[in-house]
Amino acid sequence: MAEEKKKKSNIDIPPKSPWRRIMPMVIVFALVAVVLPEWVSHYWVNSISSVVCLTMTAATVALLYGQLGMVSLAQFALAGVGGWVCLRFLHGFDIPFEIGVLLGGLIAGVFGLLLGLPALRMRGLYLALLTLLVAAAFQVIVNVISFPDGGPGFTGKVETGARVLIGRPWLAQSDAAYFRYLMVWLILVMGFLEWQRASKSGRAWALIRKSEAAATAAGVSVVGYKARAFFMGGVAAGLAGGLLAGLNGQLEYSGFHVSQSILLFALVVVGGAYNWLGAVAAGLLIRALPALLNGHGVDGNLANVFFGFATLVSLIQGRKGIVGQLADFFKFVRMSRIVEGTIIWFAIAGLFGLVYMYLDKTSFGGAFFTALVALLFRVAIPGVAWLLLGFFGKPIQDRAEDVEAYLSLRLAQLMAKIGLIPDHRLIKRGLNWWFNGFFIAWVVWGVFEVEFAYGLALVWGAMSLKIISEKLLYPAVLPLRNAIDKKFPKPLAAYR
Amino acid sequence: MMENILPFLIVGISVGAVYALSGVGLVILHRASGVVNFAYGALGGLSAMLCWQIIDLDYPDWLGWITGIAAATLLSWGYGRFIAPTLSHQDRIVRAMATLGFALMIMGLGQWYWGDAPRRLVLPTDADGIDYNGQRLLSYTRLLALTIAAVATGFMLWLLAKTSLGLKFRALQSNRNLSAILGVRIKRIDSYAWLISGVFAGITGLFLGNIVRLNPTVLTFMVIPALAAALVGRLTSLMWTVLGGITIGVIESLANLTPAARFGSATAFVVAIMALIWQQRKGITLSRDNSHLE
Amino acid sequence: MIEIKNITVQFGGVKPLDNLTVTLDQPIVGLIGPNGAGKTTLLNVFSGFVTPTSGEVAINGKSITQRERRFDLNLTPMTQFRASLFTRMKPHKRVSLGLRRTFQTDQIADDLTLLENVQAVADHGFAKKSPAMQEDVKRAIDYVGLTRRLHRKGSDLSTEERHLAEIAKALIGKPSLVMLDEPGAGMSEAESEHLAQVIRGIPDYCGAQVFLIDHDVDLIVACCSQTMVLDFGKLLAVGPTRKVLELPEVRKAYLGDFGELERAA
Structure with a gap:
């Protein structure tokens, strides 16, 4: 009898299959995509569209930090690379918007892989410093050569005259439609990342995170799986960059300041790197809070003070972030x-x-x-x-x-x-x-x-x-x- | 040819000296407490902005300098004394990222209070300088920066090598837990390191505010060239840090003579990236914390 | 069968292993020795984390440290090719040759369930996902007696359970040599007994030879028919466990107070 009771108290629930783990996210995103544009004002639709792109980039930071404990402060720079390539191709050739975005993602993925190469050797702090330096160097480069806007030559920069904007995809001309279009991309990209986390790659990453030696002894190719994470992170960030370019038809240099990369990382820490909601929280905070403060006549820069404080608190409290704490609570x-x-x-x-x-x-x-x-x-x-x-x-x-x-x-x-x-x-x-x-x-x-x-x-x-x-x-x-x-x-x- | 290069070389060395000085502040802190302080630039920025504010309110200049440096020192010490210990059991990377949060806080306050308006921090040493062929070669401010960098580095080398505080710094660098068992008061020694680093941050902030641009955001991110200099010294060697800082300054300045002048400000990053990759060339296939293999 | 020939490992002036030659042919072999005797270094040589300065290790007749002669007509071309690459073979590839090991500190990822932890090993031991893999994972977990903990998170497992899970991870696929590095650390007596039972059954379970390092002499006695003793990188003794433990030099080097323990027991 006692044995029976003991067994009952130890009932374990089998984990959901990867698909079932992704489903809540897909449902929430789909609902938001359908409903949100109907509710909020025009200004907020565009703001939230850029939140979608930021969320996608934040998801890549979370992937590297949450899955492998690697701090990449250059994910936003990779988004910039993706955006640049996307703009260049769309201005240079008569190709559909999606092809441009995909090309941007692919090339950003290659850059991500290049960035990750040293990461296969260095860990922790040095990787963070390296990526910070890369982000800073990218800022200088993009400041000089600027984003393409329909001009001639490799840089595609208009020296004099009006800037040319790229068109949006034909089925997403209006702001609300473009928001929904972005949500489809977001579902695809984050769904893929979540699926990776829940399957073979995720398990291999977990072993590497625990100990590289043990992962090796278990037959995991540490180098291969790290490279895979960096490549996927680069592609997703690049796609986000291209989609951001589509939102306004152009990209501004000022949007890719190194501070953005840092903020993005800080907010992923605040939001939580182990859950897709964490990336959403990061994307929302980085764009919505300054806008909200500005809307109330408070200087949006004060948001940075809050972000800094929240980062400190999250790091001191453990590394799960807001979403992680909530998930723990719901357990x-x-x-x-x-x-x-x-x-x-x-x-x-x-x-x-x-x-x-x-x-x-x-x-x-x-x-x-x-x-x-x-x-x-x-x-x-x-x-x-x-x-x-x-x-x-x-x-x-x-x-x-x-x-x-x-x-x-x-x-x-x-x-x-x-x-x-x-x-x-x-x-x-x-x-x-x-x-x-x-x-x-x-x-x-x-x-x-x-x-x-x-x-x-x-x-x-x-x-x-x-x-x-x-x-x-x-x-x-x-x-x-x-x-x-x-x-x-x-x-x-x-x-x- | 030499005629053209010389002014740029001299200017480069003097700017490099400021980078070197920042780098030394970072290295000292990292050696003692194991923290890479991303808030270093923000502290310097605060120092420069406060100094400007006080001079702008028509108080004497020296009060401005002292207030600026004191504020940076106090904040740095406060972080090291009260916040850093709560993270001491965490990885190095987490401790470094926490200072990023601190940097954002200081930067946000600076942006909120002072905004982006163009300002200039004028030091009395700006007015005069060493002339060469009728051209201003080196203002006294830059000369002062060079002197302070040399003196401060020398002082730190002496402190590390000869004093008991330096001995404790080195003990902490080699093994914190062991040092604690042997009776080194970690929190106290750490806070000294933060204090010294804060003084460095304050002084470099004033110079950078004068030489580069007086803007809280810009000054906050001046931590990156400083880090670049420190990375040349592997975050441990003072001499290499100084060398790295001056190299960066000189290349940055000489780049103005080349067609790639507009990319000049990326020098620091490129130098540091190359240094990082060079240092890791031998590498290790496994993580450094392979204690479980022992 | 493990054949170790003249293995020397040198780190600067330190020689964790010094000209070690021994052949171990029993199904379960024990390795004991005081701290710093070179036990774990030997294991690291096996799994490829440490390259020996000189010497050779062969497992079941296959050298894992030296290249074989290229034109051995008895070998298929593919085997020759693999063998020729072996010295340069990355440690993680050794898994496919049946080498498995556990670590002193258990390596169970906290945020994966037990099943996922074991599955992670299976992911790389099989060509592709198959029902046989799922079956193998379940079987290994069942073998170590953790089926009722199948879906527990790593962080919710006890020390004993984590050690057992480590062993389950080492039994996936077709292991030929299972190396256990102090699996009994921190276990109570009752738990040790279960562990000994598990270890004793491994040769029957999957046909692998077991190489067991532990400080717990009772565990060694309970499991191993053959035991070798290392002291400062040198072989002190090898032979049937009981006999080895009774040798005076072994007692002196390692079990200084073993007599006392025995009397107490």
């Missing part, structure tokens, strides 16, 4: 709660979307999205705040908890004294509500142009509705919860 959440939470979240968000659309305060999507973010932050912010405290060291983290506990206790005692029901988590909750309300409302004010008061009402409304619905639904869904947990067991969640 401990039972399946039933995830299902139930998702349904309730979407119901509430849909409700608010309809109400706000009816009141004509914003689009359905705007309110829907805001409500979702509010609900997400309600769960995530306490954890993030705790992480940020950890930046100052464990003692400070502990001390802050002590202080909070002491104040909460006192407050609860006070409440009991004056005849209220004591609540020990009032301070934490209060801070959470206050921060979520004001922060999200402020952001939404900029993005969807919702008045601040309505934004606040939306956030707090969604949060309170979630709590109320949970209380009301609890007895009804209890058997359902148990049934789901039985069907999808999560060994780690049982510890909670």
Whole structure:
């Protein structure tokens, strides 16, 4: 009997097949591609299009860093190479857009391989320094020869007269269509990278990451697999460069400053290098945060301060990044709660979307999205705040908890004294509500142009509705919860 | 012919001296604490911007210099004392990347406060200099930079070779854990290294702000030529670092005479890339941390 | 069968292996010796991480350190070609010749599951993905007794399980020589017993010879019919395990307090 029980507690869930691991990403991207252009303003469609290209580049940084622990600060320069080649071919020859992009990717891949050659010998710090130097050298070169814009000769630079723009592909002329077109590329590229991670290459990389000697003894060609990662990284970055060129029909030198490469790496660290969402987070942050700050009349350069701080925190806290922390968190959440939470979240968000659309305060999507973010932050912010405290060291983290506990206790005692029901988590909750309300409302004010008061009402409304619905639904869904947990067991969640 | 080259050569040497000085600051820190400080340029930039700000507010010049250097030193020390220890158990690469975060923070603050407006940091030594054939060959600022670079390098060589602090630096360089067991107070010695490196960053920041351009972003990325110089010295040898810095400066300056003048600013990177590849020519097929093979 | 002829390895002034000559023909061979005796260096010579200064190692009659004579009419052209390349053959290619090893510190990747860890080895031991490969992986895991941990992440395995997983990794494909470098480190007595059982079964499981390095003399006694003792790079003794362990010079060099241990037991 005891043996039986022991075995049951050790139930292991077989890992999903590579295809099933990619599916969530594909579904999310497809949904975003279909829905997003309908919701946001014209300015944001173009911004988010460039976010897509950045995400693709960030994915290559994440591939090298997450899979092999190699820091490449030159991925953005490789995107520049891809963009340059793509522009040159499209100006020089009458070829379809896709061929140009592919050629750019291929040549950037070769450059990536060249960059990776020394990497087969050097590791860690020296590789990072080498790639930084390459990125800096690329910046100088591209500054001098500039990106092609329809002129003659090898550089294809117009000396005098108007710059020529390259055309977009015929089926993606409008901004929204081009965004969707980019999403298709993104799905293909990131799907391929994810598939590599989940199959033979991924396993070989994991062995190399653990120890090159052990990988060798297991028959893995260390050199071959490192080169493969660099080539794939180069191709994907090059494709991103070409696609970025297609977005505006040209490329600017200033976009390929070495600082961009550094920022990209820093944000991959912040977002998380082990998950596709990390690359998305990096792409979003690098473009959206400065734009958001500028939109509110705050200097976008302050974003750099935040990025730097976040990088420090991520590195001190371990190397999983925001997404990794979230994934760890979800390991401990039972399946039933995830299902139930998702349904309730979407119901509430849909409700608010309809109400706000009816009141004509914003689009359905705007309110829907805001409500979702509010609900997400309600769960995530306490954890993030705790992480940020950890930046100052464990003692400070502990001390802050002590202080909070002491104040909460006192407050609860006070409440009991004056005849209220004591609540020990009032301070934490209060801070959470206050921060979520004001922060999200402020952001939404900029993005969807919702008045601040309505934004606040939306956030707090969604949060309170979630709590109320949970209380009301609890007895009804209890058997359902148990049934789901039985069907999808999560060994780690049982510890909670 | 010589007539033409000489001015460029002299200018090259003086700029190279500033690179060398930055490189020495980086090498000292790397030798003692094992950290490559990407925030070095940002600290220098902060020093230069603060100095300009104070002179612009009509305070005396010397106050500006001292404030600039002091700010860089204090920040560098603070990072080394409070933030670097939380990462001490991590790889070298992670410790280096963390300074990248620090650099972004300082740079972001600088960009936010001072922006991109064109400015000039004027030092009193700019006004006069050594003339040759009626042409200004070398301003006193550059001469001063050259002198300081020589003196500082000499001082650091002396410090490493003769003093007990230098001995501890060298002990940490060879084995940190062992040194700790033998009673070297790692955190304290590390913070001294950060302090010294911060002074170097502050001084070079002032010179670079004067010679190159007074802009927080530009100065932040001046860490790359400094790194290039340090890489010529394998991040450990002071003499090679100085040599590397001066070589870079001279080639950069002489490139102005060639048709490839516009590519001149890539010199530092090319020199360092070649140095890196040359140093790794023998290479190893396995990773360096093959302790599990022992 | 392992034939070692006059192997010397020299790093500067240090000689981890000094003119070592020995033939090991038993299915399970033990290697013991004090720290710094050159045990792991010998293993590294086998797996190609260390090139010997002089001498030759042959496994099952095939030299893995020296080129064979080119025009041996008994060999097929392909074998000749491979043999001629052997000295220059990269360590990772030796896997295809049946050499397997484990390391002192286990090399289980934390973020892969046990199955994936073993699979990673199989990826390179077979020509291409096949049902036989899947079968082989499952069989190896089952053999070391870890089937119930099949889908655990490497980070969630215990020390014992990680060591066993290492052994499973070494059993993939058609190994001819399995070298185990201190598989019993950090194991309790009960765990050691299971380990000994696993090691004893390896020759029957896949027909490979086992070369076992360990400090745990009990494990050596339990598994090995033949044992060699190294001391400062030199061969101190070789022969049936029991006899070797009783030699006075072995006790003196390595098992100074073995008598005490025995009395305690």
